[in-house]
Amino acid sequence: MARTHGTGVRKVRLWRWRRNPLRRRSDLVEAWVLLAVLVLTLSAAVLVGLAAAAAVDDSLAERRDRTRTVPAVLVEDAAHAAPASVSENGDGAVWAPVRWTAPDGTDRTGRTEVEPGNRAGTAVTVWTDPGGRLVPPPPGGAEARFQIVMAGVTTGVAVAGLGLLGGRLVRSRLQRRRLGEWEAEWRLVEPSWRKRMTG
Known part of the structure; x- marks a missing residue:
């Protein structure tokens, strides 16, 4: 609702809460x-x-x-690996094959992100699930x-x-x-x- 004041229009704040003859129940x-x-x-x-x-x-x-983290070993030089399309750390990591031991004692291989300068045989740390499968770090x-x-x-x-x-x-x-x-x-x-x- 507005009230005229001179040549301008002034809004009346909270007019619905005030008693006035124009206020309806709605x-x-x-x-x-x-x-x-x-x-x-x-x-x-x-x-x-x-x-x-x-x-x-x-x-x-x-x-x-x-x-959990487990120790792994690079299978081949990381210099020949393809660069990671999206590195979580933003450090220019590359995808390279690694080998680790699962909880049941079997050797597993997979690919994970590593530093591009690492050589085959370099020790790295990977994350695995309870079944020993590679998973991204939490x-x-x-x-x-x-x-x-x-x-x-x-x-x-x-x-x-x-x-x-x-x-x-x-x-x-x-x-x-x-x-x-x-x-x-x-x-x-x-x-x-x-x-x-x-x-």
Whole structure:
């Protein structure tokens, strides 16, 4: 709602909460609905975001518990290996074949990222699962914190967006209803106005 002040227009804040002859019951309902949507949306966004962050943290912790480092040996010179398309460490690592011993005592071979200057026979460390298969190293430190924070923020923002969208839909329905009420009242009042204008 706005009030004229001189040549300008001044908005009256929180007019739906103030008693005035122009305020309708639907205006007050809309104000309460918007407040409830805002409070519930912010609360849900925070709670769901924290839950998502905790779930990712638990998942990473479980992944760390299920993997272990084992010593391995380069099978051939890393200088002849193909460069890794995406190196997790960003250090120009290359893919090279390595050999390690599984928990059951059998020798295994596979490819992992190593430094490009390593020669055959160089000792390296690889990550394996309980079955002795090569797996990527679990995120730790800053990378793990980044994944946890991003999971919480992304989920919280998504929940907040859905809540605000729902609030807008409810508000648009209330506005359509209010316009309908205004039109119905105008149809009742308009004949008397016409009489006054023509009288």
